[in-house]
Amino acid sequence: VLAGLYNPGDGHIDPYSLTMALAAGARKYGAQLNYPVQVTNLKSRSDGTWDVETPLGIIRAKRIVNAAGFWARDIGKMIGLQHPLIPVHHQYVVTSTIPEVKALKTELPVIRDLEGSYYLRQERDGLLFGPYESEEKMKLQDSWVTNGVPPGFGKELFESDLDRIMEHIEAAMEMVPVLKKADIVNTIAGPITYSPDILPMVGPHQGVRNYWVAIGFGYGIIHAGGIGKYLSDWILEGEPPFDLIELDPNRYGKWTTREYTAAKARESYGFNNIVGYPKEERFAGRPTERTSGLYDLLKSECSMGFHAGWEQPHWFYKPGDETGYKPSFRRTNWFDPVGREYKQVMEKVGVIDLSPFGKFKVKGSDSVKLLDHLFANVVPKVGSTNISHMLTPRGKVYAELTVSQLYPGEFMLITGSGSELHDLRWIEEEVMRGGYKVEIENVTDEMGVLGVAGPYARQILQKLTREDLSDADETVNLVCVTGELGWELYHRKEDSVALYSAIMEAGQKEGIDNFGTYALNALRLEKGFRAWGAEMNCDTNPLEAGLEYFVKLNK
Ligand SMILES: Cc1cc2nc3c(=O)[nH]c(=O)nc-3n(C[C@H](O)[C@H](O)[C@H](O)COP(=O)(O)OP(=O)(O)OC[C@H]3O[C@@H](n4cnc5c(N)ncnc54)[C@H](O)[C@@H]3O)c2cc1C
Incomplete structure (x- = not known):
C-alpha cells in the first residue's frame, strides 16, 4: 500500500x-x-x-x-x-471472530480497495467483505425482467456462489492477511436493482x-x-x-430496451471500482436502435460519443491521427484534431451532425398563449427564431430551447439531446395545468439535423437552394451554436445521407470538412454561448447565468 x-x-x-x-x-x-x-x-x-x-x-x-x-x-x-431496471446478484461474506480484530480498541474504518474491487469492514469481532465482480462474472437476474418478481419473494436470498468472487477474496487476503485464518460463517446474496x-x-x-x-x-x-x-x-x-x-x-426513453439495460447494468456493476476519466465513454449496449441517418456513413471516420441513446461524432480522423477512444487526465489523442476542426470552421466551413437534438412541433389555437406563458423571452414572429428559457416558480433556469414560429401559430422547439423528455414533461405539465388547446408532436427520432458553419457556409448552401440567403443576419449567428455564420438544416431522417452528400459535394472547392461536438463546444465557449446543464441549470437564475438578453421583464 x-x-x-x-x-x-x-x-x-x-x-x-x-x-x-x-x-x-x-x-x-x-x-x-x-x-x-x-x-x-x-x-x-x-x-x-x-x-x-x-x-x-x-x-x-x-x-x-x-x-x-x-x-x-x-x-x-x-x-x-x-x-429500465434489472436486478443484479450482490454477495457479501461474514467471517468468524478474528482475535486481532477482537483485540482492536477502536472499530476499523470501512476499507475500499479499488484494485481488488471490494469493500471490507468490521462486523462484531470478525470482518465483512463484499466484492464487485467483473462484468463477465457478475450475475443478472434477467428472469425477473421478463416474468416479474416471483410472488412471495421478500426477505429471501439467492443461493451464494463463492467461486464467482474467489479472485476478490484472494486479493483481500493479500491486503488483510488475518482474513486467511478466518472462517466464513455467513454468505449473503441478494438482489440490487440497477439502472443502466x-x-x-x-x-x-x-x-x-x-x-x-x-x-x-x-x-x-x-x-x-x-x-x-x-x-x-x-x-x-x-x-x-x-x-x-x-x-x-x-x-431514459423508448430506446432503453431490455437488452440495453442488461448490457449496461453488467458494465456498470463491473466498473464499480474503476477509475473514471474526464469525457469517459462506455461502450456496452451501443449503438442503440436510436441512430442518426448518418451513423453508418460516418461511424468509421470518427470517434463517436454517446448522447441520450444517440451516437454523435466527437471528432474526425485524418491520416496520421491516433484513432479511437484514448481516455486520459491529460491532453490525449483528440486534442490536436479538435484544434484542426476548430480552425476549419473559423477559417473555412464545417459540417456537423446535430440529429440528436430534441425536436417538438407545437400548434393549436392556444399555441402562442402557451409559449408566452412557458418562456421568459417573447414569442418569435412568424419566420423567426429565438432562444427561450423555461423558468421555475423561483425563477431558476429549468430548460433552454430554440423556438421558431414556422407558420402562424405553428412552432418548432429544439432542445439539447439529453433534455428531450425532461423538457417535454415540463411543457406537457403546463399544458395540462393551464388547459391550453395545443397539439405537441415529438419529432426527435423522425428528423435529422445538419449544421453547416463557417465563413463559406452561405456561398455553399446558396448553390443548393433557390432561396436567397444573402440576408442572413446576426440572428442566424446567434442561434447557430458555433457562433460562426451558420445554418441548421432540419430534414427527414431518411434524407440525411442525400443532404449531407449534396453539401459535401457543393463545398468541395471551398474545402468543406466534418467537425464534431468537441470542436463545437470549444467554438461556443469562445463566443460565450451558454449551454443548459453546463453554464446554467435549475440552481441558477438567468441573470446569474448572464442571460438577461433573453429575459423580457415587461412582456
Ligand atoms: C447484499 C447487499 C448489500 C447491499 N449493501 C448496501 C450498502 O452497503 N449500502 C447501500 O446503500 N445499499 C446497499 N445495498 C442496496 C440496498 O439494499 C438497496 O439499494 C435498497 O434496499 C433499495 O431500497 P428501496 O427502498 O429502493 O427498495 P426496497 O428496499 O426493495 O423497498 C421496496 C419496498 O416496496 C414494497 N413493495 C414492492 N411492491 C409493492 C406493491 N405492489 N405494493 C406495496 N408495496 C410494494 C416492498 O415491500 C418494499 O418494502 C445492498 C443490497 C444487497 C442485496
Whole structure:
C-alpha cells in the first residue's frame, strides 16, 4: 500500500433500524403508513388523480411515487411503462471472530480497495467483505425482467456462489492477511436493482401525469434519507430544490430496451471500482436502435460519443491521427484534431451532425398563449427564431430551447439531446395545468439535423437552394451554436445521407470538412454561448447565468 484516503465521516448502519427510524420520522410529521398492503393495480383518472387498488380497497391519490425497489418494474408495467431496471446478484461474506480484530480498541474504518474491487469492514469481532465482480462474472437476474418478481419473494436470498468472487477474496487476503485464518460463517446474496448507469431514477415521469419515481437504487440505504427530502421538497414547492439532473428518470426513453439495460447494468456493476476519466465513454449496449441517418456513413471516420441513446461524432480522423477512444487526465489523442476542426470552421466551413437534438412541433389555437406563458423571452414572429428559457416558480433556469414560429401559430422547439423528455414533461405539465388547446408532436427520432458553419457556409448552401440567403443576419449567428455564420438544416431522417452528400459535394472547392461536438463546444465557449446543464441549470437564475438578453421583464 502506497497511500490511502481516510474519511472520518464514513460508517455503516443497520438498514432495518434505518428504515424504521425513517418511518417513525414520517409518522411524526403526519404520514399514515399502511404496512403490509400490496398495491395490485393503478388506474389514472381523467382529472389527473389516481386510484390505487389494494386488497383493503381503493386509495385515491393526487400523485403516486413508485418506490418499490426491485418490484418497481412490475409496478411500472401496471401503467404500460417499461422502467429500465434489472436486478443484479450482490454477495457479501461474514467471517468468524478474528482475535486481532477482537483485540482492536477502536472499530476499523470501512476499507475500499479499488484494485481488488471490494469493500471490507468490521462486523462484531470478525470482518465483512463484499466484492464487485467483473462484468463477465457478475450475475443478472434477467428472469425477473421478463416474468416479474416471483410472488412471495421478500426477505429471501439467492443461493451464494463463492467461486464467482474467489479472485476478490484472494486479493483481500493479500491486503488483510488475518482474513486467511478466518472462517466464513455467513454468505449473503441478494438482489440490487440497477439502472443502466447505476444512478437512481428520481422525480416526475414524462408521459404519465402525477406519476413519480424513486427507483433504481444501487446504494439505496445511503441515499434513502436525502432522496426522501429531495422528493418531498419538489412535490411541495413545485420545483426541484436543487439540480440533480443525473437522476432525472426522463434521461431514459423508448430506446432503453431490455437488452440495453442488461448490457449496461453488467458494465456498470463491473466498473464499480474503476477509475473514471474526464469525457469517459462506455461502450456496452451501443449503438442503440436510436441512430442518426448518418451513423453508418460516418461511424468509421470518427470517434463517436454517446448522447441520450444517440451516437454523435466527437471528432474526425485524418491520416496520421491516433484513432479511437484514448481516455486520459491529460491532453490525449483528440486534442490536436479538435484544434484542426476548430480552425476549419473559423477559417473555412464545417459540417456537423446535430440529429440528436430534441425536436417538438407545437400548434393549436392556444399555441402562442402557451409559449408566452412557458418562456421568459417573447414569442418569435412568424419566420423567426429565438432562444427561450423555461423558468421555475423561483425563477431558476429549468430548460433552454430554440423556438421558431414556422407558420402562424405553428412552432418548432429544439432542445439539447439529453433534455428531450425532461423538457417535454415540463411543457406537457403546463399544458395540462393551464388547459391550453395545443397539439405537441415529438419529432426527435423522425428528423435529422445538419449544421453547416463557417465563413463559406452561405456561398455553399446558396448553390443548393433557390432561396436567397444573402440576408442572413446576426440572428442566424446567434442561434447557430458555433457562433460562426451558420445554418441548421432540419430534414427527414431518411434524407440525411442525400443532404449531407449534396453539401459535401457543393463545398468541395471551398474545402468543406466534418467537425464534431468537441470542436463545437470549444467554438461556443469562445463566443460565450451558454449551454443548459453546463453554464446554467435549475440552481441558477438567468441573470446569474448572464442571460438577461433573453429575459423580457415587461412582456
Ligand atoms: C447484499 C447487499 C448489500 C447491499 N449493501 C448496501 C450498502 O452497503 N449500502 C447501500 O446503500 N445499499 C446497499 N445495498 C442496496 C440496498 O439494499 C438497496 O439499494 C435498497 O434496499 C433499495 O431500497 P428501496 O427502498 O429502493 O427498495 P426496497 O428496499 O426493495 O423497498 C421496496 C419496498 O416496496 C414494497 N413493495 C414492492 N411492491 C409493492 C406493491 N405492489 N405494493 C406495496 N408495496 C410494494 C416492498 O415491500 C418494499 O418494502 C445492498 C443490497 C444487497 C442485496
